Amino acid sequence: IVEEQLARVERMKQDPGPVDYETMDKIIIGCCGGDGIGPAITAEAERVLKAVLKDEVESGKIEFRTIEGLTIENRIAVNKAIPDDVLEELKACDIILKGPTTTPSKGDGPNIESANVAMRRELDLFANVRPVSVPELGIDWTFYRENTEGEYVLGSRGIHIDEDVAFDFRVITTQGVKRIARAAFEFARKNGKKRVAIITKANILKKTDGKFLELCYEVAREYPEIEADDWFVDIISANLINEKVRSGFEVFVLPNLYGDIITDEAAQIQGGVGTAGSANVGNRYAMFEAIHGSAPRMVETGRAQYANPASMIKAAELLLRHIGYKDKADCVIRALNIANETVKLTGRSDGATGAEFADCVINNL
C-alpha cells in the first residue's frame, strides 16, 4: 500500500501538465450512459451538445463516440469496476460525458468498487469542480473537491485485524494537495474571486489534514491578491445554511470525503442534487457527470423517459466551458433556465418527458 502511494507520487511529479484543447487537432468526446436512468438522460444531454457543437463536428474539430459497456451487468460479469475494454475506449477519448452508475452493494452481487471512483483514479481526474449558484440568495460558490486521495485511495482495502477490530486508511500527499490547491486558486484568479476557504478537520486529523491545510496556505502565497482562510468541516456544514455568513464564501478547496458531503448539502440549497453537475478534471482527461444516482426505481416502474436530464445538461455545460467554448456554455445555461421555467417535469406521465425538456433547451439555444 505504501509502495503504491510512493509510485503515485512519482507519477504526479512527472505529469507534463494540462493539455491545450485549442491547439489539439481533434477533441474526442465519449458519451457513456451508465445505469438506471443514466442512458436516457445522457442521450438528451448528448443531443444538446451536438446541437451546440454542430459546426465543430462538421469541421472535424470535435468527434463524438458512444461507449456502451459501462453497465452494472457487464461490471458484475467481469467482476471489475470498469471492464478492460471499456477502460481502453475511455482512454482513447479526451473528454467523457458520463451518466450515473450503480455501485453493487453487498446484498445483490459481488463487492465491486464504484465505477465512478475507479474512473477518477484511472484517468487521474484530480479536481472535482462543483459550482452552486442561487442568485436570489446571493450564493455563488465553486467547490474544488480533491478527487483522488483521502479515504478514497484505499477505500475498499482497509484491514480486519481480527473479528473485532477494523482499520481504514486515509492518504494525503504533497503533490496531491498542491495540484488541487493550485486549481482552486487559479480558478479564483481567472474569475475575479477574492476569497478561497480551505476546509479541513486538522484539529483531529493532524497528519493528513494538517498537511492539506499547510500546503494550501503555501500555495495561497503565490496568489497574494486572494484572501485565504480556513474552517473546520463541521462548522462549514452549519455556515452553508447560515444566512448571515454564507454569501461571503466564494471558492472552497477541500479533501475528497468532505467535498462529497458538503457539496451534496450545497446542491440541496440550489434545489436538490438533481440540479447540479460536476466536472472531474485531470491534466490529460476530464469527465462530466450528474451528482445524483441512477434511480433504479424509476426504471423498474417504467418511468425512465420521464427522468429530468437537467443535471446532465448542466454537466454538458461544464464540459463546454472546460474545453474553451464559454459562449456556447452560457448559451446552454440560458436555454436550460428557460426550460426549467416553462417545462413541467413530474417524473411521471402527467409531466413532460426528458426528451421534451431537451427539445425545449435545444429550441432556445
Add this chain to the structure above:
Amino acid sequence: IVEEQLARVERMKQDPGPVDYETMDKIIIGCCGGDGIGPAITAEAERVLKAVLKDEVESGKIEFRTIEGLTIENRIAVNKAIPDDVLEELKACDIILKGPTTTPSKGDGPNIESANVAMRRELDLFANVRPVSVPELGIDWTFYRENTEGEYVLGSRGIHIDEDVAFDFRVITTQGVKRIARAAFEFARKNGKKRVAIITKANILKKTDGKFLELCYEVAREYPEIEADDWFVDIISANLINEKVRSGFEVFVLPNLYGDIITDEAAQIQGGVGTAGSANVGNRYAMFEAIHGSAPRMVETGRAQYANPASMIKAAELLLRHIGYKDKADCVIRALNIANETVKLTGRSDGATGAEFADCVINNL
C-alpha cells in the same frame, strides 16, 4: 497502535454496564468552566442547576464541585490535553458540566490534543447524544454520534511516510458499534420512536463503515418494532435541509466524524450551534457541554458577560434528564423558552448580560 485497540476491546468486553443513579447515595456533579466565555456561561448554567436541585443538594443526594484547572494556560504549561490532577478530580465526580475548551492550533503553542476528545476517551463517554428540535418545521431529531472511535481514536497519531506522503487511521470495533447502536435503539424504544437511520459511507469505507452498518442492522433485529434504514452521509447532509423528507427522520446513529459534521448542520437549522447542547454519555461517567467553541474574541473585547448561556443551560437540561429528573428537565426547558422569547441578548452592551438571561430562567422555573 493495534495492541492498544485490542486492549480497548478487552476493556469494553469487561465493562459492567451503566450505573444506576437512583440507587446511588450521592451524585457528584463537577462544574468545569473551560476557556474563553466558558467560565461565564458555565457559571450561569450552574446557577440554574443549583436552583432546580435545591432540595437534593440540601438532602445530600447531590453534591456540586468546582473543577478549576482545565484552562488552556494550564494545559500548555504541562503539555497535556488534561492535566493529571484535573483528570483525577474529574474521575472523582459522576457527572461533569463542561464549558467549551480551546484547542491550541499549530501557530500559537504546543500541539496538544483537544481536551474535549481526551475527556471523551479517558472517561469512555461513548455516546454523544444531540437532540435537535424545531416544532414548527416538524423536526424532532436525536443524533447518536459514536464518540470514541473512527478518526478520533488515533487522530494525532497518523504517520508521515516521507516528506510527501501522510497516512491517518480510522478504527471501528464490534464492541464500539454495538454499544452505540444499542443506545440509539434503546432510546427509540423508550421514547416511542418508530425509525432509526444508520448513516455511513460504506460504499467507500468498506471495512470500517461496512462493519458499522452490518452491526447496526444486527442490533436492529433485537428491536423488531423499530424500522431501521441506512443512508450515505453525503445524501443525509442534503436530506436534513430537504423539506420533503426531513420530518420523516427521528433517530440517527452514526460514526464519530459524520456525527461531528451532520450535527452542526442540524443545530444550525434549529437556530445555530449556540442553541444546542450535547450529552457525552458512558456507563460510569457522563459529561454535558455546549456544541460551540470558546469565542476567545468575546473575551478579548471584554464582552464575556454578554455571552449567551442558552447552550450551557440546554446542556444542564440534558444532565437533569440523564440522571433521572425528567420533570425538572422539562421545567428548565419551559423557563429557557420564556427567556429566549423575552430577554434580548445581542452579545454587546446594548443587550442583556448572560446573568440577566439566567435570572430570567431561574425566575420562571
